[in-house]
Amino acid sequence: MTFAYKYPRPATTVDCIVFGLDEDELKILLIQRALPPFESHWAIPGGYVNIDESLEKAALRELEEETGIGNVFLEQLYTFGDLGRDPRGRTITVSYYALVNLFDHIPHADSDAKNAGWFSIDNIPPLAFDHNKIIDTAIARLQGKIVYEPIGFELLPKKFTLLRLQKLYEIILCKKLDKRNFQKKILRMDILTQLDEIQKDVSHRAARLFQFNHERYLELKKGGFVFEL
Amino acid sequence: MTFAYKYPRPATTVDCIVFGLDEDELKILLIQRALPPFESHWAIPGGYVNIDESLEKAALRELEEETGIGNVFLEQLYTFGDLGRDPRGRTITVSYYALVNLFDHIPHADSDAKNAGWFSIDNIPPLAFDHNKIIDTAIARLQGKIVYEPIGFELLPKKFTLLRLQKLYEIILCKKLDKRNFQKKILRMDILTQLDEIQKDVSHRAARLFQFNHERYLELKKGGFVFEL
DNA sequence: ACAAAAGTGTTTGTTGTACACCCATGC
DNA sequence: GCATGGGTGTACAACAAACACTTTTGT
Numbered sequence: 001m002t003f004a005y006k007y008p009r010p011a012t013t014v015d016c017i018v019f020g021l022d023e024d025e026l027k028i029l030l031i032q033r034a035l036p037p038f039e040s041h042w043a044i045p046g047g048y049v050n051i052d053e054s055l056e057k058a059a060l061r062e063l064e065e066e067t068g069i070g071n072v073f074l075e076q077l078y079t080f081g082d083l084g085r086d087p088r089g090r091t092i093t094v095s096y097y098a099l100v101n102l103f104d105h106i107p108h109a110d111s112d113a114k115n116a117g118w119f120s121i122d123n124i125p126p127l128a129f130d131h132n133k134i135i136d137t138a139i140a141r142l143q144g145k146i147v148y149e150p151i152g153f154e155l156l157p158k159k160f161t162l163l164r165l166q167k168l169y170e171i172i173l174c175k176k177l178d179k180r181n182f183q184k185k186i187l188r189m190d191i192l193t194q195l196d197e198i199q200k201d202v203s204h205r206a207a208r209l210f211q212f213n214h215e216r217y218l219e220l221k222k223g224g225f226v227f228e229l
Numbered sequence: 230m231t232f233a234y235k236y237p238r239p240a241t242t243v244d245c246i247v248f249g250l251d252e253d254e255l256k257i258l259l260i261q262r263a264l265p266p267f268e269s270h271w272a273i274p275g276g277y278v279n280i281d282e283s284l285e286k287a288a289l290r291e292l293e294e295e296t297g298i299g300n301v302f303l304e305q306l307y308t309f310g311d312l313g314r315d316p317r318g319r320t321i322t323v324s325y326y327a328l329v330n331l332f333d334h335i336p337h338a339d340s341d342a343k344n345a346g347w348f349s350i351d352n353i354p355p356l357a358f359d360h361n362k363i364i365d366t367a368i369a370r371l372q373g374k375i376v377y378e379p380i381g382f383e384l385l386p387k388k389f390t391l392l393r394l395q396k397l398y399e400i401i402l403c404k405k406l407d408k409r410n411f412q413k414k415i416l417r418m419d420i421l422t423q424l425d426e427i428q429k430d431v432s433h434r435a436a437r438l439f440q441f442n443h444e445r446y447l448e449l450k451k452g453g454f455v456f457e458l
Numbered sequence: 459a460c461a462a463a464a465g466t467g468t469t470t471g472t473t474g475t476a477c478a479c480c481c482a483t484g485c
Numbered sequence: 486g487c488a489t490g491g492g493t494g495t496a497c498a499a500c501a502a503a504c505a506c507t508t509t510t511g512t
Contacts, residue, residue: 002234002235003236003237004231004232004233005240006232007277009240009280010278012241012321052312053312054311055310079284081241081278081283081284081323090280092241092284161491162491178476178477179491180493180494181475185473203484203488204482204491205481205483205492206484207492391464392464409466409503410501431462431463431510432461432510433462434463434508434509434511435463435464435509437464
């Protein structure tokens, strides 16, 4: 059975850049393709959009199918549609990016993938299709966005120390920040809940744990507050 | 002749929100559809992507065909692909937004349109498809973007007064700005060239004209400068 | 002379930035 | 007792915000 149209149509895919924060590096989840084209090449997870599912649903489904990851922060990134970006024929891809807690997700290859793994963004191999370009776009977006929207928390566990949060910004923005100034700034915003809990299993004085207060943030935002680092 | 595929494919379109700045209002260029679906409804210009043209080329072509507008600032906005957004069948649309000097473009209906015109963003009629939603997205993007990228100039003639530039920001951001503070801030950036020319044909003291210095901006940007209002 | 907008400085408060030391804990 | 990060305050500079009057020009 085939589907026929009066005019030729590009194929439509979704691709998903998954960011995770390792101890000292920002990483991206890649899969190794099991099938041509670009068999054995590394690529970002993605696939064809079904005719009866929304773009976001398609992105979530592909993510789940290829990496087992679900229930994550997901946002549309950009749509790439240049001629020749897919050797199988004209294909446009709607890309999404996701932020996950890397330690919650041990990559395992699922359908269509012979392998999966986290790659440091400083060490991305040549990828299938125009995926290197997509990743560059995603990194730029992430760097732009974390300074004016509180999305960085999505990369951390629920409870975290202020130093860990600071490291997150340092890693993503590629620049050192001053500890005291950072803490003053972020605490002044009043969007973090200080917990009655401290770090465990560290070989030095244990730090206070904090939690992002999403409800508080929404309240403040309604009143005109804008997160800005 | 038809084109057949193994799996069903969504149709792919591009749509283009064209912003123009009238004396006291931000406006959007709309066309009145000559054909079903939504015949006689107002809509944003757009149409099907040809199989052999990039998305951006398609957006530029549709803009040219339907409104006669060419050579403009154009940037991808967002891709809308919900089920049911087009009664003809599954269609995803890659939307773009353009910034033009409104006084350079007297709207005239071209192909597929029985009419064309500028509409104040405070007075947009119910549009075809999900175009009202697309416009909302475009306005939010524009408001977010003009404060940290110098794109507002695209809405003005080459030469403009500082008050006109200030009005631009006031109109788009929907808030009053202080004249002296605004001038200090924008001049301190050193991205405007002061011309040896003043306004003509005004019934009051004529103001100095300025010009956006794009080369200077790129230089500064390379050195880490970020435009911010 | 009057209407309309141009042009221009200062003060005050807030925030950014730079910087250094003692503290608590685990090993 | 030492290594590691935790936790804290202050001084100075820069910028944001608020504010009012005189000048120029055309009608």
